[in-house]
Amino acid sequence: MKIAFVINQTHKEEAYFTTTSLALKALKRGHEVFYIGLADFYYDPEIVVGAHARQVSPHENIQDESDLLHVMRETEKSLVNLKHLDVLWLRFDAASEMIGRPWAASAGLQFAELAQREGVWVINNPEALTRASNKLYLENFDESIRPKTIVTRNYTDVQNFFDKNDEKIILKPLKGSGGKNVFLINKESAQNLKQTVEAIARDGYIIAQEYLPEASKGDLRFFLLDGQPIEIDGKYAAVRRVQPENEIRSNVHQGATIQVADIDEETLKVVKLVSEQLVKDGMYLVGLDIVGSKIMEINVFSPGALQQASEINGVDFMAAVIQDIEHKIHERKK
Template sequence: MKIAFVINQTHKEDVNFTTTLLAWKALQLGHEVLYIGLADFYYGAHPLLGAHARHVLPSQAVPDTATLIQVLRATPKKLYALTDIDVLWLRFDPVLDMINRPWAAAAGLQFATLAQKKGIRVLNNPEALTKASNKLYLENFDDTIQPKTIVTRNSQDILQFFQEQQEKIILKPLKGSGGRNVFLINKDNAQNLKQTVEAIARDGYVIAQEYLPEAALGDIRFFLLNGKPIQVNGKYAAVHRVQQGNEIRSNLHQGAKVQEAQIDANILRTAEKVAHQLVKDGMYLVGLDIVGDKIMEINVFSPGALHHAEQMHQEDFSGAIIRDLESL
């Protein structure tokens, strides 16, 4: 197969990204890999729909993910017809371009939708991704798996919610990722509530969520593939992300550490409650962030930490994903 990964920009890709691991595994299994940046699409004639892509063949010497990054950056872009590829895999983070390239994510989804209408397999479904471009997507699911939440730009709304939640809540942007601008507001720093709301609201709406005591122990990043947990040799593709010191965020690039996730019946039941809708929406590869019996976020664009799960369990989760892709 020819598998094209749509990313933000090649120079921002990293050796530890899940996208890099999936692309490298695809090469090892004999597939061709293309990388397309959000600024690289083309519409016109010859081809009608295309992209300027970096193309890597399985015959090239790519022994590991670090070499793949080097090869990609050294490979010049060429114009390819999207109809010549088998899978267009959307693996970009809209938030990375929100400030400097606010047009990028929307344009990428529009081109991907055109490709899908031309009969090209696009993962995840771009029309559903458009609806899931912020954290309100979680509101489409079972109420029992959601923490108590309000979405507003009004500080008085949040003050009232703060009081209803025994003066302990989490504030974060409606459209965000990677733990950016996430704050714990409690009795000790309540005087900063209005200022914090105003700071987050500069970039859009604000989410206020109840504080879950279990969050002090971190969260579980749990991967689903076509609505089913990814499991190899009895081990699940999941990690327990534990924040360090006084940090409230469990994101790895905010300093959190990973340890083995204990996947019990409660987590499997929680994941099962969202599986049917995710499959219906065409969400092929998804990362759930689970705290207790609640899902804090559903990551549908470019969920990460798969390589941490592989290293921890010494299992080939990425290979299981690519082999499943071969069977579609």
């Protein structure tokens, strides 16, 4: 199997990324791996869509994620016709390109759509990713699993929402990732509300959400594969992310710690309410951020923490994902 990962840029990949671990697992299972940056695509009428990719073949010198990245970076790029791939996997962070390369994410999705029309299996579906390019995607799902939310750039709107929600809300960019520019506004910090709104609004629209008291205990990152929970030996591909003291963000690189997630029936009911629509949208691998009985975000571009879920649960969720792709490719080729 030939599987290509579309990333932001080669030099920004890290050994702890979920993408790296998935690529390593594919190599260990005997597959060819390609790395394609968002600036690496190529179009002409003869091959339609290609890419200047770094190709890594299975060999004994690659033992871990650090070895993989070293070999990949030392490999020269070569032009690859994407029609000859089995899988084109979009694993880039669109939000991180907003300032420096605002053209990159949209161009990547357009090239991926061309590849999809040529018969390549593109995951997640680029047409749906275009619609899901910001946090408004969550508003397409059942109201019962969504926190109270407004989207605006108007300070008065935010002030009114703050007053209606017990003077305690969360503010964050409509298009953002990694916990950047996420703020808790309460009675003590209300004097900074106008400045906070203005700061976030410089880069676009603002999301204001009700504050959920359960958030003080962290959140769940819960993975779905083709609409279904990933479960091995009764253990789910999920982690509880617990933020440090005096921190509201549960992102790992913002200092949150990873704990084993206790998955109860309420969580599974919440998950079930979004699974059917995600399958319809072609969202193959998704990370849900869950607080209590509410989904705070649906991560469809490059959800992380799957490797941490594997490590903390002592099971190989990475292998389960690659095996499922193998099965689906086999079915597509029949």
